[in-house]
Amino acid sequence: MFKRLSMNKILVRIFESYTFLFLSSAGIIMSPSVVLAQDFSEEAKQEITDILDRSQKEFNIPGFVALVTNSEGEIYAEAFGFSDVANKSPMQVDNIFAIASMTKPITSTAAMILIEDGKLSLEDPISSHIEDLPPFEIFDEFDFVNGTYTTERASNEVTIKQLLTHTSGLAYNFNSKEIAAAGLPLTGAISSDRFLLQHEPGEKWTYGPSTNLIGDLVEEISGKGLLEFMEDEIFTPLGMTETFYNVPQNSMDRVVTTHIKIGDNFMERPKPEQIIQPEEGHGGLSSTARDYAKFMRLYLKSGAVDSGENLLSPETIELITTNSIGSLKAELQPEAMPNLSKAFPQGAGIDTWGLGFQISESQDEDKRAPGSLSWAGLFNTKFWIDRERNIAALLLMQYLPFEDESHLEVLERFEEAIYSRLLSD
Incomplete structure (x- = not known):
């Protein structure tokens, strides 16, 4: 349902709208023709x-x-x-x-509603909103014959923006040779004890179940x-x-x-x-x-x-x-x-x-x-x-x-x- 805005929020929206129109006319923001x-x-x-x-x-x-x-x-x-x-x-x-x-686009839109309402920020680490998250770990060494591997702790925190853009490092089994070889299920990169990443967060684009965490975030913030x-x-x-x-x-x-x-x-x-x-x-x-x-x-x-x-x-x-x-x-x-x-x-x-x-x-x-x-x-x-x-x-x-x-x-x-x-x- 549509949210009832406070007078302060209404004034902010009006200011933002006029700012957007001004920037658009100046060519600073390009909206589709x-x-x-x-x-x-x-x-x-x-x-x-x-x-x-x-x-x-x-x-x-x-x-x-x-x-x-x-x-x-x-x-x-x-x-x-x-x-x-x-x-x-x-x-x-x-x-x-x-x-x-x-x-995924629907879940992402849900998160953007919360961001527009000021309840989240794109640069927030996911850990700042969901307590007791397991650690994010990166594949280090992998034995493809036996499906065994070692991991190391990710150096950087995973942000909401990285989850929305598939740059967190999470992957599915069908597009990760490591996850597939380890015999893990579709979303096997996500478990109760750790998140398995293909690379450092923000380093590259890798498709995966990142939006699962966005769904968890929507539930946590909205109640x-x-x-x-x-x-x-x-x-x-x-x-x-x-x-x-x-x-x-x-x-x-x-x-x-x-x-x-x-x-x-x-x-x-x-x-x-x-x-x-x-x-x-x-x-x-x-x-x-x-x-x-x-x-x-x-x-x-x-x-x-x-x-x-x-x-x-x-x-x-x-x-x-x-x-x-x-x-x-x-x-x-x-x-x-x-x-x-x-x-x-x-x-x-x-x-x-x-x-x-x-x-x-x-x-x-x-x-x-x-x-x-x-x-x-x-x-x-x-x-x-x-x-x-x-x-x-x-x-x-x-x-x-x-x-x-x-x-x-x-x-x-x-x-x-x-x-x-x-x-x-």
Whole structure:
């Protein structure tokens, strides 16, 4: 829910707004030059549908949903293939997907609400807000034959900013050869007795479960469970009614079956009778394309919701969407477990990172603009938010491994189809 501000805070907000306008007019703060996207013509929509339909059949992908929105609302949404291949259930736009790490931008946004309210600072060490944290230790020597290792204590404290930007040193098992070789689980870098880091905090970009600690931080500072905070501060203001950690039983028939790709074939994973996920900041949410699009529009509208009120100030949105890792780049992550994930992310070595999102630095005029935000989920769910061109898009699939070549090819065709038709309309 929206917070009732004190008179002092209101005056501060007014002062900040005028300061922001003054700096913007002086060219000191650069906000995106928003170009309102024209709606697709019916012919363009059909062409996009034809491209995606052919792609689904060509690569034998079980099914997916594609959606495009601008700041005012949805301008394209279609479903392809099946949500359940065995039962020949056609995919629907309102099907529910496990969005995995697409949870992270929502958790990061929750933290930024607390930062805007003055309850946290980006440079705060995480240990200053969460008591009795285990030590942060860096891999020192590693025996890949036996999976044994030694560690040394990290020299620097891990900050909130480093957790939001994936520069803390934490990694997953699927992108850390050390964690995988040690036989540790997905989030094995985090345990009750120590945090295992790939490198000194702030030294480089390494993707991992850092946002888990951000979720813990949100709970500690707000006094609420993570889901409760998300519902009060994000989901309810945005009208997001179909994003869950625990999928309601009466919605389970809309849950998409997960597949594993082996060679050119897809093997179905048995669908659970219920989905109950722990409330963790790094992943676990399920959602629909239309519900997640409401979250993406928050960034297209510079922090405003449909009622016109601000969930976050434009200044905070600018902070979130600006490169926060300096000269570092989002580095290519290794294939430690190829059955789970190929090397990632797209844009590695070029793109930077904001406070919860990958930031495109590509200069390709036929695709998303530089400064566009994006991220993804392990089961090949992807989104991007192009604030300069007022366009955001989702492509939701549900299979492993992450960053599979077929998924990437369909994603590229989808993006090219969108921008070639927006520019020509």
